[in-house]
Amino acid sequence: MGRLSGHKVHYVDADILVIGGGFGGCGAVYESRYWGRDMKIVLVEKANIERSGAVAHGLSAINCYIGLRTNENSPEDFVRYARGDLMGLVREDLVFDIARHVDATVHKFEEWGLPIMKDEQTGRYLREGRWQIMIHGESYKPIIAEVARKSASLVYNRVMVTHLLMDKRRPDRVAGAVGFSVRDGAFYVFRAKAVIVGAGGASHIYRPRSAGEGMGRTWYAPWSSASAYGLLIPTGAKMIQMENKIVLARFKDGYGPVGAWFLLLKCYATNALGEKYEARRFAEIKALVGRYADLKPMPTCLRNHAMLEEMKAGHGPIYMHTEAVLDTPEKEKIGWEDFLDMTIGQAVVWAAQNIDPRERPSELITSEPYVMGSHATCSGAWASGPEDCAPADYRWGYNRMTTVSGLFGAGDTIGGSAHKFSSGSFTEGRLAGKSAVQYVQDLKEDLPEIDESEVQGLAAKVFRPLDTYRVGRNEIVAGTVAPTYISPLQGLLRLEKLMDEYVGGYTSYYVTNEHLLNRAVELLALLREDLESIGAEDLHQLQRAWELHHRVLTAEAVTRHTLFRQETRWPGYYYRADHPRLNDSAWHVFTASEYNARTGDWHMSKLPVHHIIS
Amino acid sequence: MPTYTDMSRCDGCGECVDICPSDIMHIDSVYRRSYNIEPHFCWECYSCVKACPQHAIDVRGYADFAPLGHKVRVVRDVEGNMVYWKIRYRDGRIKEFAFPIRTTAWGSARGAGDYERPAPQALAEPFLAHEPTALGIADLPRPRPFTPVIGAMPWGD
16 A cells, blocks of 8 residues: 555555445345456545445435336337337447346345235235336335445445546547545545446536525436446536436425326316316427327427426415325325335425315426436437347447446446336446356456556645635635635536526526527636635545536536527426427437537537337 | 433444444543534434334434424344334334344355355356346347337337
8 A cells, every 4th residue: 555645555456346336226236246257346435335326315216117027128128118208319239238127126125025015916026106116115226236236346435436448559438437535534446347336427517496505406416427338428428318307396405206106196286277187288389399299108308398388477485286186194194104214304394384184285396407317307428229129329338338448337327228217227337237247257367557657747636625615725714715725615516597497497598509508508608617716624525526527527418418409398397498399300319429528629419329129 | 402312321342433334423522421512414224223223323313394292212132133113203103123134144155255256257148146046037138139219219109
């Protein structure tokens, strides 16, 4: 163990390094170990895998379960559903691949101890909707973490990975990663033959509706800091669909889930006048997007659109009529558990505002936008597809490998495979894990090597915010205003404000245009420069500083992609006011970007959408 | 707050520091007890509340939309594998709920290395671990032959 930039250094060698211990990462560890019995499999996580990732809180449903053994659905049906919900643009090979494997994952979850609710009549899993099953999911993450810990060679908790390392001889090949311990400030250098990124998507690149201390109540976890993209983009990995932000219609303020209410409890939403507005607005939606409006169920973004138009027309609040359906104690219990398992803050809202869901309706609202690859959206890396279903131009190597050799992804990291949710993200981790074992075996003696001079440069860069603060802090008496540095929070608030105002946040009803986007590009460039002047007063703030780096780079990708796609593909997620309609003749394609970290250039292109399912 | 630590109950054990997904529960250097250093990055996920052996941590809902006077308390029992909730409204109403959290003993799930080693040639097949048995069907579904439609929605007409 040596020292770099005054910090202890730990070198860790791994056959397979998994970054991020959420569902994608835990699945990757599990499958890597299954196939790579003698391999060293290392998991690194910035928090504690017992409660980390988007499922830290718990969940009340598994949203991706096909029901193959009971002939409920086929994988083809699931592809049609996901592609319809995303307005036609998904990687059908990847979605099909998840759908044909995901049931086995869910059956293992049940075997490990996850309580899955059963339909008393049929004995099958209790369906919330066609694709969703109900669970008692308070301990969903701790159960999965137990299995991941038993499967990994080593788990490093509280180590924040800041950068990936590339092979010294082949710059298109990954060689490891660096990061630091949030607890003792040691610098970690991971040397790996293959790397699987299972890090999280992005909350907090847009200004949240909640203010002050409530700012933490975003719909997606505040610790989902865009590392899924912030780690990959600097490597030059091809990213797709970064403009495909998601906006969620949820219970107001607490962002409690609506799925069980709409699908299982058969609840309905109206405007303040008691009108079921979706049906009334059908003709205008059809005029915007044509036949996509006829899809069943109506795509998520279009349902958002109807709600937004109601609010703009002055017909708010929008109400979820819980009082109309909670007619038995059993239903009341299901309704409460839905929140207590996964969004306790919404139960706090009910208690604090004296809302008894049996007596009065609750308000719904559309959230701020998020960037993710696992929900009803599919931003992320362009990945090689499975051998037996990927079209030739979707396949250049191992399943779930990005355009960088040896760099794999799962969950929010992989683009084009929407509607994975928890079970699908774990399944994608498993697919990536098995592929990574094959990749490592095939490497034989041709092993990647890290560049020591690059590592030294990164060590200096990673810890610089501590020095910036230490020096700059001496210039002022007290407080947070300094002429030479800004705090990570000050930088984050600037990012959120500009993304909100220029790139289609909630204050503009998600509307943007070419002029606004070009201005955002200018302001983001200035913010990127100021990131060199972030001051961190301790290791916790250093974590916040690097989360901000990942968020800003992701925000720039979002802005570039939004500028590139000259249409409004997903009204209800965002609107290009200068291209207000869906344009299938020009834009039934994926948008792709490749970032050159040396020159700062973004190369944009279109990639074909192959529909392999009728 | 949203989470806060009761001064008289906390003994500074650090379980909350260890579990917090947001790294915002820290030990105060003067009082040697925990506190929430960044309420604006708290998700009210209750991980620290559930982990606290002293039941010293509670949540006061986000000040920007939650009026005072409420309580949402929880006990997570990992012996009986149940979670117990008690909700007190601002107006004093009480609601109580209990839900199962796990059907097997903690520590009983098997890691991937605990299973029989797969045959080397199986690595080249499309099956994941435990398939096809774990799928509950005879074989892995394969896509039906279909001439791809490129760049337009296959509306089926």
